[in-house]
Amino acid sequence: LLDLEHNFVCLDEDVINDISDLSEMKISDEKGSTEKSTTTLIEENGYHDSIYINAAKIFQGIHNQKPQDRILVRYGDDSASPLLTFKDEYSQRVSYELAFSALKYQDLLEKILLDSCAYPCHSIVNELTSLLVVMLYDLQDRKFQAREIVDEEEPVAEVRKIEHYLYNFKTKLAAALARCRIKHDALSIEHILPETIRKQEQRASVVPLYAWINTLKISLQDVVKSLETKGFRRVESVSDLDHYTYCIDQHCHDVLVFPSSLKKELLNLDLFADYKLLLQDKSRSLAVHSVCALLSADDDVVVAHMASRLTIAHLSVLTHHSMSRIFVCGVKSPAKDTELKNVFRHVGCTNIQLLRDDFTEIGATDPRLQKAKVILLLPQCSGVGVGNPVEFILNEHGDAGLLRDLFHGSVSEDKLTILAERQLKELMHAMKFNKVQAIVYCTSSVYPEENELVVNKALESRVQGNKGQPYRLIPPVFPICSNSKASTDCFFKMEPSEISNCCFLAILEREVNILARAAAKGLLDGIDVEKSKKEERKKRKPKPPQPVSTAAAPGARAEEPAGREAAGRPVPRRAPGPAEQRRPEAPVAAVPRSGPVLASASAVGRPLRAVERPARPPGRVVVLKPVEIVLPPVLGPCWSTHGAAVPAQHCWHPWVGAQRLGGGLFPAPLSKALRPAALRQPRPWL
Numbered sequence: 260l261l262d263l264e265h266n267f268v269c270l271d272e273d274v275i276n277d278i279s280d281l282s283e284m285k286i287s288d289e290k291g292s293t294e295k296s297t298t299t300l301i302e303e304n305g306y307h308d309s310i311y312i313n314a315a316k317i318f319q320g321i322h323n324q325k326p327q328d329r330i331l332v333r334y335g336d337d338s339a340s341p342l343l344t345f346k347d348e349y350s351q352r353v354s355y356e357l358a359f360s361a362l363k364y365q366d367l368l369e370k371i372l373l374d375s376c377a378y379p380c381h382s383i384v385n386e387l388t389s390l391l392v393v394m395l396y397d398l399q400d401r402k403f404q405a406r407e408i409v410d411e412e413e414p415v416a417e418v419r420k421i422e423h424y425l426y427n428f429k430t431k432l433a434a435a436l437a438r439c440r441i442k443h444d445a446l447s448i449e450h451i452l453p454e455t456i457r458k459q460e461q462r463a464s465v466v467p468l469y470a471w472i473n474t475l476k477i478s479l480q481d482v483v484k485s486l487e488t489k490g491f492r493r494v495e496s497v498s499d500l501d502h503y504t505y506c507i508d509q510h511c512h513d514v515l516v517f518p519s520s521l522k523k524e525l526l527n528l529d530l531f532a533d534y535k536l537l538l539q540d541k542s543r544s545l546a547v548h549s550v551c552a553l554l555s556a557d558d559d560v561v562v563a564h565m566a567s568r569l570t571i572a573h574l575s576v577l578t579h580h581s582m583s584r585i586f587v588c589g590v591k592s593p594a595k596d597t598e599l600k601n602v603f604r605h606v607g608c609t610n611i612q613l614l615r616d617d618f619t620e621i622g623a624t625d626p627r628l629q630k631a632k633v634i635l636l637l638p639q640c641s642g643v644g645v646g647n648p649v650e651f652i653l654n655e656h657g658d659a660g661l662l663r664d665l666f667h668g669s670v671s672e673d674k675l676t677i678l679a680e681r682q683l684k685e686l687m688h689a690m691k692f693n694k695v696q697a698i699v700y701c702t703s704s705v706y707p708e709e710n711e712l713v714v715n716k717a718l719e720s721r722v723q724g725n726k727g728q729p730y731r732l733i734p735p736v737f738p739i740c741s742n743s744k745a746s747t748d749c750f751f752k753m754e755p756s757e758i759s760n761c762c763f764l765a766i767l768e769r770e771v772n773i774l775a776r777a778a779a780k781g782l783l784d785g786i787d788v789e790k791s792k793k794e795e796r797k798k799r800k801p802k803p804p805q806p807v808s809t810a811a812a813p814g815a816r817a818e819e820p821a822g823r824e825a826a827g828r829p830v831p832r833r834a835p836g837p838a839e840q841r842r843p844e845a846p847v848a849a850v851p852r853s854g855p856v857l858a859s860a861s862a863v864g865r866p867l868r869a870v871e872r873p874a875r876p877p878g879r880v881v882v883l884k885p886v887e888i889v890l891p892p893v894l895g896p897c898w899s900t901h902g903a904a905v906p907a908q909h910c911w912h913p914w915v916g917a918q919r920l921g922g923g924l925f926p927a928p929l930s931k932a933l934r935p936a937a938l939r940q941p942r943p944w945l
Contacts, residue, residue: 463646644761
């Protein structure tokens with residue numbers, strides 16, 4: 260009786276819908292006065308025939324396959340890979356979204372077809388069942404209203420046949436849907452989904468939108484002015500976002516964050532239409548900034564995969580003003596080559612070179628990559644940790660089969676093993692390049708098998724290339740994310756949350772390059788690097804040391820020893836004065852025959868001269884060349900001019916040596932064992 264009552268309700272609703280269809284047909288004739296875009300009209304009234312065909316092909320390859328004894332709806336043979344042809348990026352996105360929606364509600368849609376007696380049908384072969392399910396989802400999403408296409412294209416006979424068949428059954432289909440909702444006590448079909456899936460979609464719906472600024476076309480200041488004219492207001496952090504607001508990301512200075520509810524409004528802005536702002540997940544921007552922090556002015560970059568085209572474009576934008584080139588591997592097909600070049604042309608990229616070879620096929624000594632110093636490795640991963648699977652598949656050109664795994668929120672053990680083995684192979688291959696000094700490894704997975712375990716196995720393999728230095732992990736170039744308890748000193752991790760998707764980031768750098776890069780940036784001031792130098796000298800054949808006389812007395816000219824020795828005359832020593840007799844002379848360590856010898860300075864801040872003493876061949880006289888080293892004026896580390904002690908945290912420089920200043924004498928420097936911890940700077944270059 261209850262079902263009969265609802266059938267009458269559905270019949271009443273159908274009558275109302277039919278009347279509304281007639282009224283909408285009249286209104287559509289006056290569509291010139293409406294302000295809605297064509298895209299909006301298509302979304303509200305259905306899609307083109309080609310979109311249904313492509314969505315059905317995608318769904319055919321990703322639908323859930325049930326055991327033979329439970330199969331009630333048959334989908335035909337899906338062994339062959341579908342050939343997809345998309346008119347534009349919008350058609351591609353809608354096709355995947357439609358197929359993924361049909362996958363989520365596959366069980367419900369099959370029940371509706373069986374309960375309404377719309378299936379089985381002898382006139383519809385099994386190969387068209389996927390199209391039947393996809394179009395049924397779209398029909399119920401439109402409240403069983405007729406499809407209306409504004410910009411008509413060439414019709415597809417199969418689509419028109421299925422559409423006509425479903426519309427004839429629309430009353431029975433609506434009644435079957437109503438019974439399913441009553442059975443599950445669901446206000447909408449979204450409430451029929453499992454709780455885990457609903458929580459995942461709820462989280463994905465509130466994750467903010469991240470967009471990086473194309474500084475080749477616009478500056479941050481101009482973006483701010485443009486957004487202000489559109490009514491946007493800047494806030495301090497992501498937690499303050501509320502409708503027409505935005506903020507600057509805490510890790511990437513060129514990334515803006517917007518509320519998730521503004522996606523349609525943002526895409527309609529000229530900033531996005533003109534490629535001045537580009538939407539992309541934050542994890543890829545983190546990887547790009549990690550690469551840029553490791554580059555010098557003329558260093559090249561190798562991008563191991565061509566999947567993430569916006570990541571490549573972002574990297575090109577940030578390295579545009581240098582001499583760096585970006586080599587992208589794996590661009591095999593001419594169609595993909597044209598697609599990437601079209602995107603790069605719109606963005607304004609000019610320093611990108613596309614390579615046809617796969618990354619693992621390129622030799623470590625390839626002449627094209629001899630100036631490459633950093634490899635960006637974004638391997639294909641499970642993607643379990645992203646909020647919107649369709650965006651992940653499209654932006655990263657991932658396998659559409661992952662949509663099924665992402666829907667369930669997990670990946671099978673066999674597929675995870677295959678992915679991890681492929682990732683390890685690519686990472687170990689990257690470590691073989693002799694000239695490369697650093698590798699940035701980034702995934703969007705929550706599984707340790709794809710993250711820490713892959714990196715640790717690669718490091719344990721000790722692959723370093725021909726005569727290369729071993730790699731080691733270094734901390735990220737930005738602070739550890741506050742919302743991630745899994746981050747460590749060497750791994751950067753963001754767990755899936757309501758403010759971001761998952762991100763795992765590891766930076767591997769050769770040991771010899773770490774101190775060299777820090778010294779080049781002038782960040783080793785106050786750091787005792789003698790230990791590392793001694794360890795490096797131990798690897799070489801030791802040379803017999805030769806004692807050297809003490810440094811010249813204060814006030815003596817540093818050039819005099821050089822000139823006199825060059826003339827072949829001995830250097831006379833003057834008698835020490837009374838003040839110098841009271842001061843014990845520090846012992847001088849033995850140094851090799853070759854190398855610089857520092858002369859003392861007469862006052863603090865005065866230039867020191869280092870006398871370069873090369874190895875002297877027997878029977879020859881070598882002229883010593885003075886080298887000037889200017890040190891800044893230095894205050895005593897822990898002593899004032901009045902003799903009062905100064906707290907360790909106010910010491911500016913761990914100065915070594917003793918000089919006179921204002922008639923007072925500084926005490927001897929602190930020994931290495933007694934030096935306060937505040938004076939040590941363990942990793943100032945990170």
